[in-house]
Amino acid sequence: MPEPAATNAPELTVSELSNALKRTIEDRFGLVRLRGEISNYRGQHSSGHAYFCLKDANARIDAVIWKSAFARLKVKPEEGLEVIATGKITTYPGKSSYQIIVEAIEPAGVGALMALFEERRRRLAAEGLFDEARKRAIPFLPVRIGVVTSPTGAVIRDILHRIAERFPRHVLVWPVRVQGETSAAEIAAAIAGFSALPAEGALQRPDVVIVARGGGSLEDLWSFNEEIVVRAAAASLIPIIAAVGHETDWTLIDHAADLRAPTPTGAAEKAVPVRLELLASLADLGRRHAGAMLRLIERRRAEARALFRALPQPDEIVALPRQRLDVAARHLANAILRTQDGCRIGLARLNQRLARQSPQERLGRASEKLNAFELRMRRALSTAAERRGERVASLGRCLVIARLARVRIEQERMVTARRRLDALTGRMTHAFRVSIAARRTQLKNLEQMRLSLGYKNVLARGFALVRDADDRPLRLAAEIADGALLDIEFSDGRRSAVAGPPVLEAKRPLTRKAPKKREQGSLF
16 A cells, blocks of 8 residues: 655644634624525524524525524514525534524515515414404493503604593503514513503503504514514403504504504594594483483373273272172182081091090000010120120230230330440540540640740740839830839849949950960971
C-alpha cells in the first residue's frame, strides 16, 4: 500500500473544524432576511422552542425559533405559510448542517395574509364558531356596557359620546392595545376578564361588550384575526358587538361576535336605543292603553246589563233546589229509622256474645297461663345460673394461668434489665474515671502554662515591677514625676521608693592599652 505524501497541513479534530466553519458562516452572513414557505412545522416543542424548514422550489434550510423570540412574534408560524424570516445564519455542529435562528416573521405580502385569513376562517367555521345558531340577542336596554378598546384613541370618545347622547348607561372600559405584538393576548384577556366578573357585587358583569377599533390596513387590523381573540369572543358569556375598522373592513371577530357593527359609533347605536324615542313610544302606548281600558269598561258594562236582563226571577232559581231539599228530607227520615233498627239488632247480638264471655272464666284461663310461665321461668333461671358458674370458673382458671405466665415474663425482663443495668453501671464508672483523669491532666497542664506565662517567673529572672501610688504598673520613665512614691515588686517581696532626677552616666576616662610585650619565641 503506498504511503501518503508528506504534508505540512495541521491536523484538525472534527470539533475544531465544525467550530471554525460556524465562526466563518456567522461572520460572513450575519443578519439575513429569507423568503420561503414554512414546512414540517409541528408546533412548539415541550421546551418552548419551534423547529421547522423554509423552502422554495429548489432548496430548503432548517429554521429554529427560540422560546423567548417565539413569544414576541406578531405572526405565528403555520404550515404552508409563505413568510419573510429575519435572523442569523449559523451551523449545528452535532449534525454538520447549517440553519437560521429566526428572530422575526412577517407574511410575504398582502396576498399571503389574505390566504392565511381565508384558511383560518374556513378552519374556525368548520369548528362551528361562526354558526348563527349560537349567536345571542343583544339586550334591548343594558344596565352596564363593557368596552374593549384603546383608552387614548378617538374610538372610546365616540362610543361614550353616542351612548350619552342616546341613552346614558354605566360604561366599563377595559384598556388594551389594539395593534402590536401583545395586542391579541390583551384583547382576549379583556373579553375573558369581563366574563369572569361576578354578577353581584361592587364591580358587576356588564350586559353587553363592545370590541372596537378604528380603521386601518389589513396588517393594522390583524390582531382581531388572531385565533386566540376569535376563540375568546366565541367562548364569552356576555353578548359581543364587534366594531373593528370601517364598514368595508371585515375581521374574523366579526364572524364570531353575536352582532357586527360597521363602525364603533354604530356599535354604540346598536347597544342602546334613543331615550327620547322610547319616551315618545311609551307616552303613545300609555294613551292607547287608557283608551283601550275605557272601551273595555264600556263593553263590560253593556255585557253586564245584557246578562242582568237575561237572568231568571229569584223564585224560579230556588224552586228546583227547594223541591230537591224536600225529597232529601223524606229520605233522611227513612234512613234514620232504618239505622235505629240496625243498631238495636247489633246491640242484642253483642249482649249475647258478652254473656258467653264471662270474666271469671277468662281470669281462670289467664291464671293457668301465668302458673305455666312461672315454672318455665324458674327452670330457665336455674339453667342460666349453672352455665354462668361454669363460665366464671373457666375464666378464673384462664386468668390464673395468664397471671403466672405474665409474672414469669416480667421476672425474666427484670433479670435481663438488671444485667444490662450492671453492665451500663460498670461502663459508666470506667468512663467517669477516665474522664476525671483526663480533666485532671488538662487542669495540671493549664496550671503549668499559667505559671510559665505569669509575671512572677519574669521577676525571678532579675526583673522588677514598678507601680505608682494607685497600684498601677508603670512602663515608661516619662510617666514618673520627681518625688513620686513608687512601689517596686521583686520576686521575694516589695519595697517603697521615691523617684529622683535621672543620674547622668559618668564619662569613663580613656585608658590606653599597654602595648603587648613581644616575646621571643623559641626556636625549638
